[in-house]
Amino acid sequence: MTLSHSSFPDLGDGTATSHHARTTRGPSMADVAREAGVSSQTVSRVANGLSNVEESTKKRVLDAMAKLGYRPNRAARALKSGRFKSIGVIMFTLSTFGNMRTLDAIATAASRAGYSVTLIPLTDPTTGKVSGAYHQLREQQVDGVVIIFEAHLLDHTDIELPEDLPAVIIDSNTGSGYSVVDTDQQQGARLATQHLLDLGHHQVWHIGGPASSFSALHRAESWKQTLEQAGITPPVVTHGDWSAESGYQIGIQLGKNTQVSAIFAANDQMALGAMRAMHELGRSIPEDVSIVGFDDLEESASFWPPLTTIRQDFNTVGRLSIENLLKQIAGNTSVRDVSVPTELMVRKSTAAPRPPKNAAECKE
Amino acid sequence: MTLSHSSFPDLGDGTATSHHARTTRGPSMADVAREAGVSSQTVSRVANGLSNVEESTKKRVLDAMAKLGYRPNRAARALKSGRFKSIGVIMFTLSTFGNMRTLDAIATAASRAGYSVTLIPLTDPTTGKVSGAYHQLREQQVDGVVIIFEAHLLDHTDIELPEDLPAVIIDSNTGSGYSVVDTDQQQGARLATQHLLDLGHHQVWHIGGPASSFSALHRAESWKQTLEQAGITPPVVTHGDWSAESGYQIGIQLGKNTQVSAIFAANDQMALGAMRAMHELGRSIPEDVSIVGFDDLEESASFWPPLTTIRQDFNTVGRLSIENLLKQIAGNTSVRDVSVPTELMVRKSTAAPRPPKNAAECKE
DNA sequence: TTTCACAATGTTTGCGTAAACATATCAGGA
DNA sequence: TCCTGATATGTTTACGCAAACATTGTGAAA
Secondary structure, three states, X not given: OEEEEEOOOOOOOOOOOOOOOOOOOOOOHHHHHHHHOOOHHHHHHHHOOOOOOOHHHHHHHHHHHHHHOOOOOHHHHHHHHOOOOEEEEEEOOOOOHHHHHHHHHHHHHHHHOOOEEEEEEOOOHHHOOHHHHHHHHHHHOOOEEEEEOOHHHOOOOXXXXXXXXXXXXXXXXXXXXXXXXXXXXXXXXXXXXXXXXXXXXOOOEEEEOOOOOHHHHHHHHHHHHHHHHOOOOOOOOEEOOOOHXXXXXXXXXXXXXXXXXXXXXXXXXXXXXXXXXXXXXXXXOOOOOEEEEEEOOOOHHHOOOOXXXXXXXXXXXXXXXXXXXXXXXXXXXXXXXXXXOOEEEOOOOOOOOOOOOOHHHHHO | OEEEEEOOOOOOOOOOOOOOOOOOOOOOHHHHHHHHOOOHHHHHHHHXXXXXXXHXXXXXXXXXXXXXXXXXXXXXXXXXXXXXXXXXXXXXXXOOHHHHHHHHHHHHHHHHOOOEEEEEEOOOHHHOOHHHHHHHHHHHOOOEEEEEOOHHHOOOOEEEEEOOOOEEEEOOOOOOOOEEEEEOHHHHHHHHHHHHHHOOOOOOEEEEOOOOOHHHHHHHHHHHHHHHHOOOOOOOOEEOOOOHHHHHHHHHHHHHOOOOOEEEEOOHHHHHHHHHHHHHHOOOOOOOOEEEEXXXXXXXXXXXXXXXXXXXXXXXXXXXXXXXXHHHHOOOOOOOOEXXXXXXXXXXXXXXXXXXXXXXXXXX
């Protein structure tokens, strides 16, 4: 890797009007126009790829741009046009695997479309900094926003979005009046639950996410439905907070119950915690207990044992949310919610249940 | 959580000059000035908190601002002043735990200082999009940049930064001419190695990060030095690629050697992979083999067994890099490299070595 | 040939802000 | 009393760009 400084090429050839003032500002359209012997408006036309510029003129302008190292000034462009070519991403924290992956995809997709991405971190929601977000948004000058967060952080928060500001929410609470892009939570949870059922388990316990999270709710709901469709009465759900630690706590409770042979955790971290609990309790996975997670973290394949889980396609979620948002920015009002399907990754943490030694043991 | 739209308050009271054109643009200083009965320059002074504004006038202006919902236009401000109040973060990918945490801290610190954060994703380095980065930078209009990446992705990439653009690199390759902020890799690796030595291990094996990563190099170097200072000849290092999978592969090799009783992995993922390898080989942790990682991922405490590791303080790294950068932007040229200390988190993956049954077994 | 349509280019203007400069007001010292 | 110098406020201007409008030149239709 090499890092080096670079200055503007060829600017001190005497044609510059200023003495040495142009230390921080780059060449402007006027400079390019002078160099190419045309009007600045023609430079503007070339810069924006408009038609109506003769080939030879265009070339002269492009040469001048290259020579001077011209780059359009976004601030001026934004001021003039009212468009900023910028997308805001509102979030409380980046500190979850999914948010990060999604943000990565958003940044890439936006960049490809010629948009820059501005992070708009919300201050601690407990302080009720509602207007903070709103004001920051009005000031940030973005053409649209993508809202990413853990809904469970938002219970007591109201967010006002400036009117007419295109927005996409990455979450599962449809019906907010905004466009929603999200993983198909229902399908994913069904996949997980059905997988355990198909292996021969007669019951599937669930470690839920926080009750305030829409994703968690949808996963739990779908798990419940899948069981009911199989004629099984769902057991009580205990809700964790997504953390491995909470999964561990709940796992300890679940693991003490010898009837528990199959667990669907609402995310991989909680699944990890549950696995740790089983190890500590001496219940082997998957022989005694099968566990399925949700997310497919980078390292889930290296858990012990490698975790069977539901893979979320965060890349697609991020990409589609930008596509959706750009359509809205372009004035297309018909865009609406998008669901991205998941995929079951079968690894080593699930297996058929151990056949009961005898009916009595099964009963107790 | 509630999401709602909001329009500008009180703008249609007849004093507006335009018919209905102000659909997307907010009120300007001129609007506020008219409302408050002062000149726009006075509004500017109030907005920028300058002195020389009488208290009563100031109040009138502030009231007018509040009434109209005025927010300064960053584009105009940037155009006029040449300052953007914006910091660029250059990265290839967000998809590592450390980068994400660091970015989070950067966003928070920058926001607190009144700066916005713009993501500048670099396109695939293999395509040699060098100039892409450079040009994008000139165009992005940021006051400074923080460069975050996995150095190992950068081997064949040259990055030119515009001259005079303040920059901070979060990496371990000092001497680049730029300010560097980073975890104290040396101290961390020493902590890890010494911990294993202190437990009574006579040798410590190392699973290194990729040879092209400066962090990996520094960790390996420090591990080596610590061993040598203890009078131990360091064994050969095998380099992984940070992934759990690579840690697993190397772990299998290491685990087959019954002499191996202590392993220091250059990150938690590889440590996780190595632990999986030990489990598969039937070597128990920490009785047969002690393992130490580096990073302290969220879930490392829930690995099986809970991983002893070196905690990196990503929050501080992010915060300090912004502090450093802001100083540079303010014209302070004396700022230089910063090292952030790490902390040893002792959990369950390390213990004293199993006492050898007899001398012969120890020898062979 | 004249006229017209249209393509190529130039000129003017204003986006919202803040620096630079200009003016007004007032207190206090001569 | 007048002048001095501060303090408060207003006016002008330019930042870089692109929309709107103006001008020129060209070839084809009338």
